[in-house]
Amino acid sequence: QKEVEQNSGPLSVPEGAxxxxxxxxxxxxxxxxxxxxxxxGKSPELIMxxxxxxxxxxxxxxxxxxxxxxxxxxxIRDSQPSDSATYLCAVNRNTGGFKTIFGAGTRLFxxx
Amino acid sequence: xTGVSQDPRHKITKxxxxxxxxxxxxxxxxxxxxxxxxxxxxxxxxxxxxxxxxLEKSRLLSDRFSxxxxxxxxxxxxxxxxxxxxxxxxxxxxxxxxxxxxxxxFGSGTRLTVV
Numbered sequence: 695q696k697e698v699e700q701n702s703g704p705l706s707v708p709e710g711a712x713x714x715x716x717x718x719x720x721x722x723x724x725x726x727x728x729x730x731x732x733x734x735g736k737s738p739e740l741i742m743x744x745x746x747x748x749x750x751x752x753x754x755x756x757x758x759x760x761x762x763x764x765x766x767x768x769x770i771r772d773s774q775p776s777d778s779a780t781y782l783c784a785v786n787r788n789t790g791g792f793k794t795i796f797g798a799g800t801r802l803f804x805x806x
Numbered sequence: 807x808t809g810v811s812q813d814p815r816h817k818i819t820k821x822x823x824x825x826x827x828x829x830x831x832x833x834x835x836x837x838x839x840x841x842x843x844x845x846x847x848x849x850x851x852x853x854x855x856x857x858x859x860x861l862e863k864s865r866l867l868s869d870r871f872s873x874x875x876x877x878x879x880x881x882x883x884x885x886x887x888x889x890x891x892x893x894x895x896x897x898x899x900x901x902x903x904x905x906x907x908x909x910x911x912f913g914s915g916t917r918l919t920v921v
Binding site: 698702725726728730736737738739740743745782784786792793794795796797798799 | 837839841846847848849850851854856861862864895897906907908909910911912913914915
């Protein structure tokens with residue numbers, strides 16, 4: 695079982711729709727959760743971090759965390775073609791180690 | 807704040823040669839990380855520094871790999887006796903913190919091709 699699992703996609707949504715990206719993780723001790731966006735040929739860029747169960751909103755982005763289900767999601771409202779990228783889910787235990795573990799990413803394609 | 811800088815951007819080397827990459831983190835960031843990414847995969851952890859101390863090193867890092875961060879400023883990653891399997895994007899990232907791990911700022915990466 696991979697430590698962080700994501701559907702590789704591609705996930706294709708029309709412009710203006712809500713894109714829903716999902717991630718599951720195996721380590722119940724994980725405490726910090728992140729979403730990164732990576733455009734083709736570029737390095738990852740942090741877009742959201744979440745530490746507590748529930749929802750966290752930032753502009754068009756909402757991160758959702760459910761530690762009991764070991765599930766993290768990212769919703770992108772009013773999707774734009776410029777949102778087309780690979781979205782990486784990442785988790786960290788904070789204790790007993792310092793490494794953040796990344797999933798392989800979900801490719802999102804927003805059709806104009 | 808000029809972001810995280812990595813040098814070189816691209817490196818082509820022959821198998822068996824040694825290569826060294828440099829990373830300059832954001833100046834006030836005390837944490838520095840090296841990751842490796844291959845096509846279609848997420849970044850894979852290599853090593854972590856807090857200030858000048860190397861606090862964690864991946865078991866994936868063979869003894870051919872070494873990293874330093876003298877004086878807690880820039881960092882270097884050296885790969886000795888390169889192999890074709892070392893071909894990847896090497897990413898440096900930095901952050902500031904004393905407690906829980908925060909999100910990173912990544913550099914643009916160094917793309918290594920071993921021929």
